[in-house]
Structures are given as C-alpha cells and as structure tokens.
Amino acid sequence: MAVELRGVEVRYGDRVAVDGLDLTVDAGAHVAVIGPSGAGKSSLIRLLNGTAAPSVGSVRVLGAELADASPRALRAVQRRIGTVNQQFDLVGELRVVHNVNAGRLGEWSLWRSVTSLLRPREVATARAALDRVGLADRLTQRTSTLSGGEQQRVAIARVLVQRPAVVLADEPVASLDPARGAEIVALLHEVTRDVGATLLASLHDVELARRGFDRVLGIRGGRLLFDTAPAQVTATMIDALYELEPTPHIPVPPPHRSTG
C-alpha cells in the first residue's frame, strides 16, 4: 500500500478544504484526481507530500504516518516522494544541471550540495534523466531561457534523479497548451513506470485523466464523489462533478503561498 488516508479533514480557519476523505492507493498504481477549482485537489497533494497536516485523521505514505511524524522522520519519507507542480518551481537563474541535481539534495550532504553549485556532481545521472525527458542537450543552459513545456520536463527530470517511490503531480499541465500537456502526462506515466513508482496526478482536463490511469477520483467540496476505472467514468458523473452550485456563493479558497 503506497498511500492510505483515513477520515482526513483539512481546515483553514472556517474553510473546509478536505472533508472526511478515505483513500487507499496500491503501490505502482496510476491515479488521476479531477474536480473543479477549489475542490481540494491541491490540498490532497500537499497532505501526501507532508507540506500540509490534516486537522483530523491519519495520512500514511509508504508505511509512515505523516500526521505526527518528527521533522527527521518526515524528511526521510519526503526523500522518497517526488512532486511536480503547476508552476514548475525551478530556479531560473541556475543552469539546468543544477535544477536537476536539486532532486538529490535529500541524499547529499550540505558540503556536497554547495560545492556542486561550483562544479556539478553526478553529471552522468543528471544527463541520463534529461535524456529520458528529451532534453539531453540542455544540460548547461540557463533554466529561465527554456519554454514552459521544457521547464516542466526539467522538473520531471529532477523528480527522476530523486528515485522516488511515489510521484505526485499537482496540475502539472495547467500552464501548458493542450498538445504540450498531453505529452507531459504521457511522459509522467512513462518515467513513473520506469522506476516502478506510484503516480497520483491532479488534472483539470477530464480527457487527460482517461489516458493511461488505472483509477480516476472525482473530488468536489473536499469529498470523494467517485472512484472508478477510467472506462466507467460517464458524462453524467462529470456533469455532477463540475455542475455549478445552485447559489452563486462558491467558497473561494484564500490565497496560500505554497499552493501553485
């Protein structure tokens, strides 16, 4: 079991972001999470990589309970969880190789990390990861000069060198055009399969969620609306998921710095 959530609630003040969620994901499964804006998709991802804590309930990832883990134990689990965000979260001023190597920081000593900024270490690993995402020739390029799609590929390469057991993707293609988006999702499937990891990706686009995933979760208002195989997802289910509320009073999540 890669992921196990039991009775999880997340509250930010009065707002309920996740409202009683139970979920298990088997190791190696590929799961898509869909739902309207503010449904709690980002909160779910943040619960799973330990950057948000549940107000109530238990979050177990790779056998470790994250809700009350010590900082050291949390970091030990986090090293095995790779996250790809909507905004890529790369440092534009660094060369590509350093942004890829940043995936190794959890394993590296501080000395090794700092000296690598002066003379890159483990270049072969970084090059192989970049080759895997189709950017082998960009190793020494300044990251800010890459296109959006290329930057997301670098972010995936960074997750690759981390050798994670769980890959999380929070709206990984929301800032890209549809063609680029489909490529990135396909790439996520491939590289996750390469390392035998579990994939959990939140997506805006229902069509993308049907491609290559074992399960599709529909989330609305912090609750699980459906959890089924892609083939079983019907138009009615989608309509119910995205239907506008009868009253125009849709709770808008307060801006939070860490969500993309």
Place this chain on the structure above:
Amino acid sequence: MLTQPAVREASRLPDRTGSRARRRWTAVTLLAVAVAAGTAVGGSTVGGGPIVRASGLALVGEFFAAAVRPELAPEFLALTGRAALTTLGYAVLGTALSLVLGAAGGVLGSQTWWRMGGRRGGLTRRGRLAWVGTRAALVVPRGIHEVVWGLLLLSVLGVEPVVAVLAIAIPFGAITAKVFSEIIDDTDRRPADTLLAAGASRAAAFCYGIAPAAAGELVSYAFYRLDCAIRSAAILGLIGAGGLGFQLQLSFTALRYPEIWTLLYALVALSLVADSWGAAVRSRLAARTGATQPRRDRVLVGSLAVALAALPVSAWWVELDLGPLVDSRSWSLAGELLAASLPPTLGAGPAGPGGSGAGGVLGLVTLSLQTLAMSVLAIALAFTGGLLLAGPAARPSGPGLGRSGRWARRVGSAMVRLLLVVLRAIPPPVWALVALFVLVPGILPGAVALGVYTAGVLGRLMAESIENLDRRPLLALRAQGASAAQVFAYGVLPAAAPRFVGYGCYRWEVTIRETVIVGVVGAGGLGMLLQTQLALFDYGGALTTIGSLLVLTVLVDVASAVLRRTVR
C-alpha cells in the same frame, strides 16, 4: 532587472493615503522646516553677534579658487597616493567584514529562513521570536554612526587600524543585514519549498532555491556598500584613522587649499572607480539573465579575483593587527569603560567650552531639538538643491529636441552631473569646515554642510528617476511649445514627486545619523557634545548622548515612514 542599490534602501514604500492627509502633512512638513530654519538662525545669533562673518567670504573664495590649481608636487602626489591606498584598504576590509556579518544577519533576519524551518512552511512561534530578535538586534548597531563607533572603539583599542575596520563593519554589517533580509524575503520561495517537500535540508534548499535567485541583487548591493565605505573610511581619517581624511585635516589646519583639493580629487577618483566597477558588474549580471548559455564572464571572474586578492593586500598595507582584540588589556579597558559609563549621566561640568555637561535635562532636550532642526534644515536645503539640479542633470533621451539644442543639452547635463559628483564626493565634515569660514559655529554651518553634500546624493537619485519616466507625455508638452522649465513643472514633477519625497525621507533618515560627523568638527548639536565628552573621558555623559542620538534616529525613522505613506 537589478534594482539600483540606493533605491532599494529607499523603496520600501507602504500604501497610498488620501489627498486630504497629504495636504495636512505637507503643511506639517513646511512648518517643521520653517521652525528648523528659525532655530538654526536663532541659535546662531544667541550671542547677539552677526551669524555671517564677511571676512570669511574671502577665505571661501580662496578655497574654491584653489580647485583649479591643486598641489601637484611629486612628493605630495606620492603622499596622496599612499593616503588614498590606506583609505581604500580600510574600505575594502570594512566592507568585506560587513558583508560576512550582513550575510549571516541577512539570512537570520529574513522571514523566509524561519518559515523554511517551520514544519509546514509556516512561521512557528520560535521562528517568529528568532526573526524578531534578529531584526531588533540590528537596530542599535545600525542607529549609531561609523564615527561614533570609531570614537568608542578608539577609547578601548587605542589608535589601531582594526578600529577603522570595525567602525565601518559594525554599522555597515547591520544595514547590509537588513537589506539582504529584505532581498531574500522578496525572492520567490516556492522553488525552495518544493525542495523541502522532497526531503532536502533547510540549508541545502536555501542554497539551491533562494540564494541563486537573490545573488544578483546581493552582489549589486555589496558594490554599493564599497562605494559608501570609501567615504566613511575617509571620514574616519578625521578622527585619527589615517588616510585621506587625516591628510585633509592636516592640510586644513595649515590652510593649504591646493593640497586639500589634491586630496579631494583623489577621493573623487576612488569613489568613481568603485562606482563604475560596481556599475560594470551590475550590467554584466543583468546581461547574464537573458543569456541562454551563460559563459564564464571575464569581468565577473576578474572582479571576484581582484576582490579576494585585495583583502590580504589591504591588511598588509594598513598593517592590520588583530592583537588588540584578544589583548586582555583591551578587555579590561572595555570593562572599565562600561563601568565608568554606568549609570549614564548628564555630563560633568558646565555646558559649553571647558566642560562636558549637557546643561541638565533641559540642555539635553534643547541640544536634541537643535540636532533634529539641523537634520530638517539640511534635508530641506538638499531637497531644494537636488530638485533644481536634477532636471538639468538628467540625460536627454529620444528625439524631440533640435540637433544643435541636443548637443548643448548633453554638454550641460554632463557638467551638472559632474557638479553632483563633486558635491557628494566631498565629505560633510569638509563642507562643514568650509562653512565655518563664514558662519559662526552652531547648527547652521552643520545644516549647510549636510545639505550641500546630500544635494549631491539626492540630485543623482532624482535625475535617475527622471530618466526612467515615461517620455511620451513630456514630448507631447514639448510639441505644444512648452519651455524646458514648463515641461519640468507640468510633466516631470507631478509624475516623479512621490519618488522624490520617498528619496528625501530616506536621506533624512541618513542625515540625522550624519549630524554626528559634522558635530565632531565643531558644527554643534549632540555630535559636538559627544566629541567633547569622549575627549574628556566623560563616559557616563557620552552614553546619555549616544542614547539621545538613538532616540532621535528612531523618531526620524518613524516620522519618515509616516511621510512616505502619505505621499505614496
């Protein structure tokens, strides 16, 4: 794009307020300036005598006439060269140490660092305490001017090169720490958060996620600090640190004006070299941002090598000796000094010549108010002067002027810019000594000295913001046949006014600290009292005076923040 470093110090402007509040504050400001001017003039005529000595005018004339015939005798040039190297050496060592202190304080004083330590990226109670504690610890070293640090350290360590280095490094370190922490907090935190979420340690996430993004601004600011340190090192020479300041004082005492100008030109040259070096590095850094394959830049690598090599060379040249720092005698002397300064007193003996007394509580309050008046009058003079010079100093850009007119303008603006360089390259104490030829000692010559110097600084900042204005409305006015002055009044001033007032407020904060350095040459105020007290070993009185200066500094910082909010 990199921010101009001086602008960065000034640019933290809060939200705008209504126009009624603005009118009220304008009235308050004008009233304060009027009262300050009245105090300055009134304070100087207290003996009933005239405030201007006509006989001094001839001396001022001689002084400025000597500008075109500086002393060029080979021996004196060699002496000037050695003195310039000493001043540069102090500046380099002081800046280096202040950068080390500033980097450490900047990280610990940033919210980002403590947020990254919080488990879920929030500020824990301990983190908030550490953050507030660091910021608070920086207030006192920042509020005390280099010269005061110099005088204090001189009492403990004796006449040693290390005094000048520390006197620069302590306040500069605190200012640098404040600015660095603001740069760090302005940097996008999300890349670092992502690394933390992947199990990276806080230090590693900082080195990869924050430091590279902030590096350009940090380096740019470091060079600006070097430029400031050269001026400070020269001023510290006046209190015995050697170098250009010391030679300036010797030549001044002997009234050898041509020598003074040689020394001043050396100071201008040092300042210009540091300034253009910083500008070159800044533009190289900015150019790298756009480059796909950033190559090893020869200027940047060379600059780093020169900067590193300059440290041991400077230490050797100024004969830096760290012995006094670990000497038990210095420490026991520090203990004695501390014991002698407690409890703080109002000074001993009579106020005025012969004693180190402040003249009771009333006297201290009067002196504090006079010091405040000096800063207000100085900034009013500087603001007016800067405003008058900024328009002509701004480089004309784009079409709109006739060809011949454009050439005349170019030459004219270059001349005015040169004037601004000279105004701000000559340290305020030198301006004060010149002002003392004509004006009787008191806060008026101090205000004039600080005002002239600061006009040079403000003029440059204002000219830069004029150059950055949107040209189109100005060209439209020009096309209607408006004169240059009309364009300035209708186009430039309304658009740039909030910035100008922001700069004025920021320089006011600097000026209140600088009242000390004109005070030590006899221009009055708390600075003069402090100088007397330290000379007479009256440490109890000195502590009170330093405390009063700190209170004034904080008051001005608060008032300036309110003013800035009003004009925004």
